Amino acid sequence: MSSNDAEHECACKKGLTRRQFLTSAGAGALGVAAAGHLGKGQEASAAVIKSGEGTRITLLINGRQFRMLAEPRWTLLHVLREELGFTATKEGCGRGECGACTVLIDGIPRYACMTLAVEVEGFEITTLEGLMKGEDLGPVQRAFVEHDAFQCGYCTPGQIMSAEGLLRKEPHPTVDQIRQGLSGNLCRCGAYHHIFDAVKRAAELKRGGAR
Numbered sequence: 001m002s003s004n005d006a007e008h009e010c011a012c013k014k015g016l017t018r019r020q021f022l023t024s025a026g027a028g029a030l031g032v033a034a035a036g037h038l039g040k041g042q043e044a045s046a047a048v049i050k051s052g053e054g055t056r057i058t059l060l061i062n063g064r065q066f067r068m069l070a071e072p073r074w075t076l077l078h079v080l081r082e083e084l085g086f087t088a089t090k091e092g093c094g095r096g097e098c099g100a101c102t103v104l105i106d107g108i109p110r111y112a113c114m115t116l117a118v119e120v121e122g123f124e125i126t127t128l129e130g131l132m133k134g135e136d137l138g139p140v141q142r143a144f145v146e147h148d149a150f151q152c153g154y155c156t157p158g159q160i161m162s163a164e165g166l167l168r169k170e171p172h173p174t175v176d177q178i179r180q181g182l183s184g185n186l187c188r189c190g191a192y193h194h195i196f197d198a199v200k201r202a203a204e205l206k207r208g209g210a211r
Contacts, residue, residue, distance in 0.1 A: 057121045061086065062130030070117045077101045077112035080127060088128035088157050092186075099185030102158035103127050109165035109184070128157045131164060139205035140164050140198075149198035151189035159185050163199045167206055173199065 054069030059079070066084055077094075080086040080103070089112055092100030096114040103112050104126035131138035137145070140163050150156040159182060166173060166181030173181065178199045187195065 055118055057118055059117065059121060059125060060123070061125045062127060072116070072118055074117045075113055076103070076115040076117045076120055076125070079117040080112060086127045086129055090154055090157055092154070092158075097186070098155065099158040099162065100155050102161040102185065104161055104165050104168075107165060107168050109162045111184075126161075126164075128160060131160070138164075140167065140202040143198040143202035143205060144195075147194050147198040147201060149191060149194040150187075151191050155185060155187050155189075159187065159195055163195075163202060166199070167203055171203060171207055173203055175200075 054071055057068060057070050059066045059068070061080070061084070068079075068083060070079060070083075074083075077089060077091055080089045081091065089103055090100040091113060092098035094113050096111045099111065101112040102109050104110070105115070105120055105123050107124070107126075128141075131141060140160050144150060144156065144160060149159070162182050162185050163178075166178065170177055170181075175196060178196050182195065182199070
C-alpha cells in the first residue's frame with residue numbers, strides 16, 4: 001500500500017475523505033493565524049500614543065529656560081525650529097548623515113534631528129544663536145567669515161557648532177584633530193580647506209581671550 005493510500009484509509013476510518021481532511025486542516029490553520037494576527041493588532045493599537053498628546057518638559061537653551069508641551073515623537077530639531085524659533089539650526093538630511101543640525105548638548109556636538117526633545121531635559125543646549133553676544137559674532141563665527149569658510153552656507157551652522165565643541169575640549173587642535181572633530185559634517189560645496197583654516201584661526205582667537 002502506498003503512503004497516499006495509507007493516509008486516505010486513515011482519514012476514511014474517521015469518516016472523512018482525504019480532501020475533506022486537508023480542507024478542514026487548512027481552514028483551521030488559517031483561523032489560528034488570523035486570531036494571532038488580530039491579537040497582535042489589538043496589542044499594538046493599545047500602545048499607540050495619540051497625536052497631539054503632550055509631555056511637559058523644560059529645556060535649557062542658550063542659558064534660558066523654555067517650558068512647553070512636547071509630543072514624545074518630536075525631535076530636538078523640530079522643537080528648536082518650529083516651536084521655539086531657533087532657525088539657525090538647519091535641517092539637512094533629517095537622518096543623522098550631514099550634520100547641518102548640529103547643536104551642543106552639555107558641550108558635546110549632537111545631531112538635533114536624531115535627538116528627541118524629551119531626552120535632553122536637564123541638559124544644557126547651545127545653538128548657533130547662543131555663540132553670539134548680542135549682535136556680535138563669536139570667535140568661531142568671526143573666523144569663518146575671515147577665511148570665507150562657506151559657499152552656499154547651508155552647512156555652516158553645523159560646521160561652526162562642531163568646531164565650537166572641538167575647541168572647548170581641545171584648545172590647541174592639530175589638523176588631524178580638526179578633521180576628526182568635523183568629520184560628521186558634510187560640505188557639499190567642498191570648502192573643507194577654508195573650514196579647517198577657520199577652525200585654526202578660531203582656536204587662536206579663543207586662546208587670545210576673544211568672546
